[in-house]
Amino acid sequence: MKNLLITGGAGFIGSHVVRLFVNKYSNYKIINLDLLTYAGNLENIKDIENADNYKFVKGDICDAEFILELFQKENITDVIHLAAESHVDRSISDPFSFVKTNVFGTVTLLNAAAKCWKKNLSNHIFYHVSTDEVYGSLGEEGFFLESTPYDPQSPYSASKASSDHFVRAWANTYNLQVKISNCSNNYGPNQFPEKLLPLMINNIKNNKPLPVYGQGENIRDWLFVVDHARAIDDIFHMGNIGETYNVGGFNEWKNIDIVKLLCTLMDKKLGRPEGESAKLITYVTDRAGHDHRYAIDASKIKNELGWEPSLQFEEGMKKTVDWYLEHPNWLEHVTSGQYKDYYKKTYLVK
Ligand code: NAD
Ligand code: TDX
Numbered sequence: 001m002k003n004l005l006i007t008g009g010a011g012f013i014g015s016h017v018v019r020l021f022v023n024k025y026s027n028y029k030i031i032n033l034d035l036l037t038y039a040g041n042l043e044n045i046k047d048i049e050n051a052d053n054y055k056f057v058k059g060d061i062c063d064a065e066f067i068l069e070l071f072q073k074e075n076i077t078d079v080i081h082l083a084a085e086s087h088v089d090r091s092i093s094d095p096f097s098f099v100k101t102n103v104f105g106t107v108t109l110l111n112a113a114a115k116c117w118k119k120n121l122s123n124h125i126f127y128h129v130s131t132d133e134v135y136g137s138l139g140e141e142g143f144f145l146e147s148t149p150y151d152p153q154s155p156y157s158a159s160k161a162s163s164d165h166f167v168r169a170w171a172n173t174y175n176l177q178v179k180i181s182n183c184s185n186n187y188g189p190n191q192f193p194e195k196l197l198p199l200m201i202n203n204i205k206n207n208k209p210l211p212v213y214g215q216g217e218n219i220r221d222w223l224f225v226v227d228h229a230r231a232i233d234d235i236f237h238m239g240n241i242g243e244t245y246n247v248g249g250f251n252e253w254k255n256i257d258i259v260k261l262l263c264t265l266m267d268k269k270l271g272r273p274e275g276e277s278a279k280l281i282t283y284v285t286d287r288a289g290h291d292h293r294y295a296i297d298a299s300k301i302k303n304e305l306g307w308e309p310s311l312q313f314e315e316g317m318k319k320t321v322d323w324y325l326e327h328p329n330w331l332e333h334v335t336s337g338q339y340k341d342y343y344k345k346t347y348l349v350k
Pocket of ligand 1: 061
């Protein structure tokens with residue numbers, strides 16, 4: 001029996017993790033803690049909200065008193081920590097909220113866990129879900145290994161790198177049993193349309209310009225979100241204590257190529273003439289300090305835990321496009337209000 005606290009479970013990846021754990025582990029109580037920021041959306045987990053082994057709690061990981069009370073009240077036995085500010089562009093315009101949530105929030109959780117678990121530390125796991133961006137930016141060659149030195153380049157990645165360091169410091173200093181995973185770019189249903197793929201899908205659908213940063217030559221390694229959730233399950237249950245696992249899709253794409261692929265898929269779906277959506281591609285000012293290439297070597301998780309991606313990329317992209325087109329209400333709800341202001345400011349739309 002575990003009382004598992006999952007933070008950020010109303011967000012993109014967190015919602016897929018919560019769903020997987022609620023459905024798969026009926027003997028666990030899953031407590032989903034989320035502040036419901038602009039990125040958190042309870043519609044993402046509507047299908048499991050009435051499950052007997054599930055509870056949603058709205059709250060802030062930075063509120064130390066509240067977090068300590070939650071650990072005590074719910075007798076939290078383990079943590080999978082995903083709550084974060086997650087968008088690189090927002091970290092450039094508002095770095096302090098990234099320091100607050102990603103660094104201070106993570107330390108707040110670590111502190112509560114070490115305090116509440118100190119009598120029997122070996123019965124508890126604190127698992128931090130992190131990103132490949134902590135390793136910095138690659139040239140044309142090479143891959144990120146678990147041993148690659150940290151070299152974060154954006155306020156977002158610096159805040160995630162910092163939180164990873166704090167997790168390791170709590171393992172070393174307070175003997176907390178920790179695990180960390182560093183994953184590549186996720187895609188799939190429920191991703192907030194500030195990130196590349198849902199933003200492009202939404203704009204193609206609405207015949208709006210497709211803002212490609214710089215020349216679109218930057219490279220990302222894409223993984224279907226459900227495969228990331230499976231990796232998190234495997235690492236939580238089978239990963240070695242104190243270790244890091246890199247998770248990736250073995251699937252590198254230049255931004256411009258992935259946008260063109262999307263245009264082709266959506267022309268077919270929307271019954272548009274071939275090449276129609278690609279006319280919307282617009283090259284815009286590059287992101288400041290834009291990392292050139294991310295590529296994960298995921299051999300360790302494959303060799304040690306037997307995990308590998310289950311979906312071919314084209315199949316995953318088709319599923320993703322279908323999902324967004326079949327859920328116009330979801331898109332409409334998350335693109336109203338605050339998001340519109342953010343979009344106008346970032347892309348200087350009149
Ligand atoms: P997301 O932005 O979609 O979701 C983040 C969630 O955290 C939201 O539900 C939000 O409400 C919640 N949250 C934010 N601040 C909070 C606070 N102070 N207290 C409680 N909850 C708060 O993010 P995502 O893309 O699902 O990423 C989840 C995690 O995975 C993050 O830690 C991110 O760094 C990491 N990650 C993401 C990717 C990716 O491609 N999206 C890749 C690798 C790692
Ligand atoms: O409008 C856009 N145009 C564009 O060219 C946007 C939003 C992005 N881009 C480019 C920038 C990146 O090279 O596309 C690439 C992907 O951008 P994002 O979707 O913003 O993701 P990225 O910056 O790579 O970071 C993502 O992967 C690692 C997630 O947002 C992080 O949370 C995760 O840790």
